[in-house]
Amino acid sequence: QRSMPKRSDIAASKNMDPRKMATDLSKILEGRPTGAAVVSVIGPDAMSMALETVLLANTYLLNDLKEGQALLAVASSHELEKPDGSKKRQWMLNCVRGPKAIAKH
Numbered sequence: 001q002r003s004m005p006k007r008s009d010i011a012a013s014k015n016m017d018p019r020k021m022a023t024d025l026s027k028i029l030e031g032r033p034t035g036a037a038v039v040s041v042i043g044p045d046a047m048s049m050a051l052e053t054v055l056l057a058n059t060y061l062l063n064d065l066k067e068g069q070a071l072l073a074v075a076s077s078h079e080l081e082k083p084d085g086s087k088k089r090q091w092m093l094n095c096v097r098g099p100k101a102i103a104k105h
Contacts, residue, residue: 008092009037012053014045021049022056025095029057029071030064039073041091042080050093057095070100 009028010021021039028037041050051073058071065071073093080090 007038008040010039010053012039012041012046012050014043014049016049018049018052018056021053022060025053025057026060026064029061029095029097036094036096039093039095041093042088047091050091054093054095061097065097068100069097072096072098 010024012021025037025039029035039050039053041047054071054073058065061071073095075091075093077089077091079087081087
């Protein structure tokens with residue numbers, strides 16, 4: 001049985017400014033040099049904002065990242081039950097420093 005995900009540090013929504021979320025995410029990660037931060041997401045528009053947030057935060061953290069590192073986002077999900085009994089999927093992006101992917105063209 002899977003354990004419940006950690007509480008999120010940032011809850012992304014389609015109406016939030018990804019630059020502000022990226023600034024917040026960067027500050028959280030700067031305070032956790034070996035840790036992670038979690039961005040929670042519900043819905044495709046919020047996921048788009050969350051992914052843009054991670055890309056921007058990677059840029060904001062360039063001075064904080066070691067050579068060859070990047071900000072990685074590992075996704076997991078679970079179902080939430082709404083008060084009316086219907087279900088919705090919540091995604092958690094676990095953001096951590098890790099090795100930069102090397103793409104060969």
